[in-house]
Amino acid sequence: MQATLEQKKTYTPHADIVERENDFVLYLDLPGAKSDSIDLQYHDETLTIEAAIEPRQADETKYFAREYGIGNYRRTFRIHETIDDEKIEARYEQGVLKLTLPKKQAQPKKIQVQVHHG
Amino acid sequence: MVANRTQNGLPLNRWQQQMESFFDEVLSPQNWQGNSPFNVPRFPLVNLWEDDDNLYAEAELPGFSLDDLEIYVLGEELTIKGERKVSDEEDVKVHRRERVRGKFERVFRLPTSVSADEVKAVLANGVLTLTLPKTPEAKPRKINITQE
Numbered sequence: 001m002q003a004t005l006e007q008k009k010t011y012t013p014h015a016d017i018v019e020r021e022n023d024f025v026l027y028l029d030l031p032g033a034k035s036d037s038i039d040l041q042y043h044d045e046t047l048t049i050e051a052a053i054e055p056r057q058a059d060e061t062k063y064f065a066r067e068y069g070i071g072n073y074r075r076t077f078r079i080h081e082t083i084d085d086e087k088i089e090a091r092y093e094q095g096v097l098k099l100t101l102p103k104k105q106a107q108p109k110k111i112q113v114q115v116h117h118g
Numbered sequence: 119m120v121a122n123r124t125q126n127g128l129p130l131n132r133w134q135q136q137m138e139s140f141f142d143e144v145l146s147p148q149n150w151q152g153n154s155p156f157n158v159p160r161f162p163l164v165n166l167w168e169d170d171d172n173l174y175a176e177a178e179l180p181g182f183s184l185d186d187l188e189i190y191v192l193g194e195e196l197t198i199k200g201e202r203k204v205s206d207e208e209d210v211k212v213h214r215r216e217r218v219r220g221k222f223e224r225v226f227r228l229p230t231s232v233s234a235d236e237v238k239a240v241l242a243n244g245v246l247t248l249t250l251p252k253t254p255e256a257k258p259r260k261i262n263i264t265q266e
Binding site: 014015017018019020021024025027029030031032033034056057061062063064065066067094095096 | 163165167178179183204212216217229
């Protein structure tokens with residue numbers, strides 16, 4: 001019973017977030033995740049990161065120390081800054097997901113000046 | 119729970135967490151944050167199990183390479199130590215800092231003796247798996263039954 005319950009647990013991954021002049025950089029610890037099992041969504045200023053994790057040991061494994069459980073990851077952030085969502089970059093390496101979220105730059109608009117010669 | 123994560127003075131003006139439904143207490147950043155010598159971080163967390171031939175140890179070490187780690191087996195004691203070197207760039211504003219950084223060391227007493235020379239270490243996707251073969255004396259012995 002215990003094992004079944006633990007399999008359904010979802011864990012909140014640890015995150016570091018820094019802001020640079022033109023972007024945000026987010027690092028998330030997702031140990032055990034494979035790059036194709038990570039799902040990222042950005043919608044309406046909300047960033048959601050999910051990763052599906054398969055059990056690594058058989059159900060009947062006899063642990064003599066069990067300090068952590070293995071399960072899916074999920075975390076959601078609200079970003080109060082306009083992000084250029086088409087330019088979000090994601091890179092996953094050695095259990096760490098690095099996301100670069102560029103701030104949307106106000107586009108300099110070219111204003112046509114019409115000169116009326118009266 | 120959300121309050122706990124923000125008490126360390128991390129500004130949350132732009133990043134505000136939503137739907138922090140729960141997090142496992144064992145993995146709570148409070149277990150390892152703080153530089154007090156009396157607040158020794160418990161990192162990494164380790165699972166240990168066995169079968170007839172081997173003991174196994176698994177630890178979550180995201181962002182590490184095997185070069186960052188030192189693994190020792192001395193008698194029936196397993197030591198995992200290392201350092202996570204993280205350096206922030208200059209001129210950044212830190213919004214959250216939850217990931218473990220710095221030096222760590224953990225020592226485990228193993229339930230049986232193992233062949234230290236044959237220990238195997240694999241690090242994949244931030245998960246370290248150690249296979250520690252039991253010494254012949256530690257393995258369960260199959261006893262042949264002779265029929266008269």
